[in-house]
Amino acid sequence: MADNEQIAKLIKKLSERTGTSESEIQNAVQNSNYKKLLSKMDASQAQKVEALLSDEQAAQQFLNSPQAKAIIKRLMG
DSSP states (O other), X not given: OHHHHHHHHHHHHXXXXXXXXXXXXXXXXXXXXXXXXXXXXXXXXXXXXHHHHHOHHHHHHHHTSHHHHHHHHHHHO
């Protein structure tokens, strides 16, 4: 249950920062359709995120890094 609450908080923060509705973000995540969300980013950053998301091992490694954990913690408030 705590994980769901954390995800909801993260989606809310992402919504506030990008001006994208929470439901749109949630749908994109559930359907693995990140293109629209990435379109709001700088093109070079979006390419890096897309490459990371397409490689499951790299994504797991990134999410487990201290830097990513710190970013997520900061976003969660």
